[in-house]
Amino acid sequence: MSALLNVQGLKSGYGVVEVLRGVDLHVMPGETVALLGSNGAGKTTLNLTLSGLVPTRAGRVMFDGQDITGLHYQKVVTQGLIQVPEGRKVFPNLSVQENLALGAFTRGRERREQNLEKVYETFPRLKERVSQLAGTLSGGEQQMLAIGRGLMAEPRLLILDEPSLGLSPLLVEELFGLISQLRGGGLAVLLVEQNVGQSLDIADRAYVMENGHIRFTGTPSELLASDTLRQAYLGM
Numbered sequence: 731m732s733a734l735l736n737v738q739g740l741k742s743g744y745g746v747v748e749v750l751r752g753v754d755l756h757v758m759p760g761e762t763v764a765l766l767g768s769n770g771a772g773k774t775t776l777n778l779t780l781s782g783l784v785p786t787r788a789g790r791v792m793f794d795g796q797d798i799t800g801l802h803y804q805k806v807v808t809q810g811l812i813q814v815p816e817g818r819k820v821f822p823n824l825s826v827q828e829n830l831a832l833g834a835f836t837r838g839r840e841r842r843e844q845n846l847e848k849v850y851e852t853f854p855r856l857k858e859r860v861s862q863l864a865g866t867l868s869g870g871e872q873q874m875l876a877i878g879r880g881l882m883a884e885p886r887l888l889i890l891d892e893p894s895l896g897l898s899p900l901l902v903e904e905l906f907g908l909i910s911q912l913r914g915g916g917l918a919v920l921l922v923e924q925n926v927g928q929s930l931d932i933a934d935r936a937y938v939m940e941n942g943h944i945r946f947t948g949t950p951s952e953l954l955a956s957d958t959l960r961q962a963y964l965g966m
Contacts (some may be wrong), residue, residue, distance in 0.1 A: 734759045735780075735811070735887055740789035742779040748789050749775040751942040752789065755885060757920055762913040764929040764950070765922045767805060773922045774816055776939070781813045782806040786954035794886070799940050807836045810886030816895065818876040822865025826856050829864050829875055833882030842882070849878040852908065870901035877908070887918040894925045906932060930954065 735755040739921040744747040749772045754861045757763045767773050778784040780791060782803035793809050801809075820829050821966055830849060834842040850857035853874045859867065864875055873893055890909065894902045906928045913919055913932060923929040930936060930950035938953070947951060 736792040741787040764933035764936040772937040772942040812885035813889040814880040816891040820864040833879035838884040
């Protein structure tokens with residue numbers, strides 16, 4: 731089976747600052763992959779580069795066998811590579827349903843109503859708040875809304891950037907259970923997180939990033955079996 735996402739020697743950055751220094755990683759169809767690392771490691775820059783929001787300086791991004799390196803972000807979305815950004819970034823003055831409908835603006839428009847029902851089945855709490863303004867939701871509900879909006883675009887690969895950031899331990903537990911459900915539905919997920927323990931609990935494979943490089947790749951059990959890796963990169 732070929733990789734759904736295949737990243738080779740990817741370099742990017744901002745101005746004169748190079749953040750990614752030759753990143754290689756891949757995600758298989760239906761696989762959940764955890765990308766771990768501390769603040770400043772380059773994780774969000776990688777997400778933005780994959781999504782076409784930060785220019786690629788070198789390397790290649792292949793998605794389902796097609797070269798999407800440097801593709802405009804709208805065209806990246808049409809391919810089915812969908813990102814749920816760090817910080818949720820819902821539209822606070824729009825209702826829950828309006829936020830979700832915007833998720834289908836570029837992709838999935840023809841099946842918007844069916845996908846809305848699927849999102850409400852996955853996140854029943856959102857269905858209870860259909861007309862509520864997104865800015866009045868709790869942090870956990872806003873994160874559900876952000877993920878639901880991503881699902882409206884019928885992703886083939888869903889990138890989740892720090893979804894547990896700022897949530898209470900109880901909500902984090904609930905969130906990771908929902909992400910595990912997505913995995914069970916056959917959706918490929920790239921989970922970018924600092925929450926090491928729970929990310930490894932639901933991931934098939936993991937990468938550890940440091941200073942714009944991938945320092946480790948393997949299964950969660952292989953990562954946790956290495957005292958050096960755990961202490962040096964994960965603080966465990």
